[in-house]
Amino acid sequence: MELSGIYQSIEDDLARVKEYLRSIIKVDFPWLSEQLDYVVGGGGKGIRPALTLLSGKFYQYNLQYLMPMSGSVELMHTATLIHDDAIDKSVSRRGRATIYKLWGEEPAILLGDYLFAKAGEFVADTHNPRVIKLFSQTLATISSGELNQFFSAYNLKQTREQYFKKISGKTASLFSLATASGAILSEAPEKSVKTLGDYGHHLGIAFQIVDDILDFIGTEEELGKPVGSDLTQGTLTLPAMLLLERYPEDNPVKRRFENRDDRDNIKQAIEMIRNSPIVDECYLVAAEYSARACRNLNELPENSSREALFELAKYVVARKK
Amino acid sequence: MELSGIYQSIEDDLARVKEYLRSIIKVDFPWLSEQLDYVVGGGGKGIRPALTLLSGKFYQYNLQYLMPMSGSVELMHTATLIHDDAIDKSVSRRGRATIYKLWGEEPAILLGDYLFAKAGEFVADTHNPRVIKLFSQTLATISSGELNQFFSAYNLKQTREQYFKKISGKTASLFSLATASGAILSEAPEKSVKTLGDYGHHLGIAFQIVDDILDFIGTEEELGKPVGSDLTQGTLTLPAMLLLERYPEDNPVKRRFENRDDRDNIKQAIEMIRNSPIVDECYLVAAEYSARACRNLNELPENSSREALFELAKYVVARKK
Numbered sequence: 001m002e003l004s005g006i007y008q009s010i011e012d013d014l015a016r017v018k019e020y021l022r023s024i025i026k027v028d029f030p031w032l033s034e035q036l037d038y039v040v041g042g043g044g045k046g047i048r049p050a051l052t053l054l055s056g057k058f059y060q061y062n063l064q065y066l067m068p069m070s071g072s073v074e075l076m077h078t079a080t081l082i083h084d085d086a087i088d089k090s091v092s093r094r095g096r097a098t099i100y101k102l103w104g105e106e107p108a109i110l111l112g113d114y115l116f117a118k119a120g121e122f123v124a125d126t127h128n129p130r131v132i133k134l135f136s137q138t139l140a141t142i143s144s145g146e147l148n149q150f151f152s153a154y155n156l157k158q159t160r161e162q163y164f165k166k167i168s169g170k171t172a173s174l175f176s177l178a179t180a181s182g183a184i185l186s187e188a189p190e191k192s193v194k195t196l197g198d199y200g201h202h203l204g205i206a207f208q209i210v211d212d213i214l215d216f217i218g219t220e221e222e223l224g225k226p227v228g229s230d231l232t233q234g235t236l237t238l239p240a241m242l243l244l245e246r247y248p249e250d251n252p253v254k255r256r257f258e259n260r261d262d263r264d265n266i267k268q269a270i271e272m273i274r275n276s277p278i279v280d281e282c283y284l285v286a287a288e289y290s291a292r293a294c295r296n297l298n299e300l301p302e303n304s305s306r307e308a309l310f311e312l313a314k315y316v317v318a319r320k321k
Numbered sequence: 322m323e324l325s326g327i328y329q330s331i332e333d334d335l336a337r338v339k340e341y342l343r344s345i346i347k348v349d350f351p352w353l354s355e356q357l358d359y360v361v362g363g364g365g366k367g368i369r370p371a372l373t374l375l376s377g378k379f380y381q382y383n384l385q386y387l388m389p390m391s392g393s394v395e396l397m398h399t400a401t402l403i404h405d406d407a408i409d410k411s412v413s414r415r416g417r418a419t420i421y422k423l424w425g426e427e428p429a430i431l432l433g434d435y436l437f438a439k440a441g442e443f444v445a446d447t448h449n450p451r452v453i454k455l456f457s458q459t460l461a462t463i464s465s466g467e468l469n470q471f472f473s474a475y476n477l478k479q480t481r482e483q484y485f486k487k488i489s490g491k492t493a494s495l496f497s498l499a500t501a502s503g504a505i506l507s508e509a510p511e512k513s514v515k516t517l518g519d520y521g522h523h524l525g526i527a528f529q530i531v532d533d534i535l536d537f538i539g540t541e542e543e544l545g546k547p548v549g550s551d552l553t554q555g556t557l558t559l560p561a562m563l564l565l566e567r568y569p570e571d572n573p574v575k576r577r578f579e580n581r582d583d584r585d586n587i588k589q590a591i592e593m594i595r596n597s598p599i600v601d602e603c604y605l606v607a608a609e610y611s612a613r614a615c616r617n618l619n620e621l622p623e624n625s626s627r628e629a630l631f632e633l634a635k636y637v638v639a640r641k642k
Contacts, residue, residue, distance in 0.1 A: 031472050032465055083434060087427040106408040106471050109430055113404060113464035116437055120457030129448050136441030143434035144353055150427050151352050 006311045009304040010053040017049050017070045048178045049074045055182025055196045057305035065126045065185045072122035073178045079115035088233050095224035131181040138177040145169020153234035154257045167208040175204030195296045202293035207316045209286040212237035216273045222321040228266045242278045290317045327632045330625040331374040338370050338391045369499045370395045376503025376517045378626035386447045386506045393443035394499045400436035409554050416545035452502040459498040466490020474555035475578045493525030516617045523614035528637045530607040533558035537594045543642040549587045563599045611638045
């Protein structure tokens with residue numbers, strides 16, 4: 001199913017969240033307004049805000065609080081992407097030039113900070129101490145996850161456990177915030193908060209594994225950025241780890257990490273992974289997490305949102321971009 | 322009066338805040354722990370956390386909430402400094418190597434984000450929606466103030482109004498958060514919240530003007546960083562503005578901004594400012610703001626904290642570093 005189909009039951013409210021996000025453009029400084037306009041007009045799949053709204057549909061659907069929460073989750077995501085792009089010196093994302101490319105590194109740092117602040121203002125509007133605290137804890141988890149990734153760059157000796165810890169920090173934590181906060185703000189019983197939080201966590205892991213696969217098998221057009229970006233930045237992901245396991249001695253990933261300038265090794269690694277069962281193996285792991293995400297969903301009240309969460313778990317593994 | 326004397330009435334609690342701040346060092350990742358240890362061991366004058374505690378002394382002194390607030394204000398300050406140093410590529414601060422210098426730009430960005438997050442966790446522990454919202458609004462003001470400074474770098478055509486707007490955003494806003502939050506968390510009446518918030522704002526302006534003066538007349542040892550850093554980074558501050566007004570045609574600041582590589586012009590500008598009445602003129606402006614800060618303090622209950630706030634306003638103008 002396409003995302004638009006999955007989002008059907010929350011379509012109008014998701015549009016409202018987008019409007020709500022656009023409200024941040026109105027600021028005193030023209031250049032800031034221009035940058036914000038560019039940032040919130042960037043598209044994106046909107047999975048995180050959708051997760052908050054969908055997770056809020058099982059008990060009291062308090063749109064008054066779910067909307068700022070939803071906006072907050074999306075803004076935090078956007079801010080981390082802007083900082084990531086400045087750190088990785090990435091010039092394109094989602095098929096558009098990055099803030100780093102357009103305005104430079106310094107504005108990218110400050111604009112990211114500004115968006116963290118606006119995300120913080122939004123979450124404050126939920127008036128809910130628990131999600132406010134969760135919000136900051138999640139940001140701490142994400143940034144330490146990113147630091148972890150930075151300090152383990154070009155390190156060939158990474159275990160699978162470390163990989164899952166890394167993607168859990170940098171991706172799954174925000175997915176989990178999105179779903180758990182939706183549940184909390186809809187006054188869900190504690191058991192449902194846990195079910196939805198776990199759903200978000202496992203979905204996030206599956207999502208990131210697929211991201212890491214697509215970085216090898218996608219096209220630049222689909223990805224909106226160059227293929228093989230992870231290897232370019234020295235980030236060891238699941239497909240590359242499996243390739244290392246398969247060919248421990250002579251391996252393009254190993255050569256790439258030991259001789260950082262060699263572009264040919266990236267091309268070769270991409271080719272080898274594409275033409276091997278590694279892709280299927282990785283998809284199996286992603287599918288396992290997607291299934292784990294859905295494990296307890298049936299405990300939730302039956303409604304169109306529950307159906308959407310099941311569909312989203314399928315979509316996350318099947319998506320091509 | 323020395324700072325230690327001014328802090329006397331809150332000495333023990335300020336020490337508790339420092340302990341509280343040190344608690345963030347305990348994390349899973351050894352390199353993060355090492356960085357945090359370095360960061361919270363950095364000294365600093367502690368004016369912002371002290372302002373929160375002092376401002377909380379007029380009504381209900383709720384240390385349970387004032388402590389996380391105080392820690393939050395200090396961490397937000399620390400995080401902005403780490404990002405500033407990465408942006409300005411500064412290698413030293415407070416006489417020590419910066420995070421940027423020690424670990425590089427990328428960790429500086431992420432560590433700053435991490436500290437914003439921890440500051441957010443701390444402020445969440447106040448359980449006070451109003452200060453939580455103020456906290457995020459202040460971060461938005463600071464980062465847009467810094468963006469403003471970045472985009473106006475090397476621009477000679479800046480009005481005094483723009484200068485005050487800039488330092489109001491980047492410095493006074495956090496001082497004002499420190500005092501207003503102390504008042505709010507001690508259940509002060511609205512009038513006292515305003516009095517203390519205004520005090521913080523004007524004190525912050527005075528503090529920043531003196532910072533901008535010291536950047537010209539201090540020694541590298543006193544400043545803990547090179548003299549003339551502002552001109553080096555193309556930041557036009559009050560002393561340089563007055564020099565431009567005095568010599569509109571042939572002026573080392575003008576030459577410096579038009580020909581960015583010329584170090585001699587910085588030296589010459591420093592000399593000209595030091596040997597002119599400009600320094601005194603700037604101190605007069607700072608003293609005016611310091612006086613304005615104290616204007617309504619007498620409306621507050623008389624106690625040792627009120628005395629300390631008066632003394633702090635004097636200190637801020639008299640300080641040499």
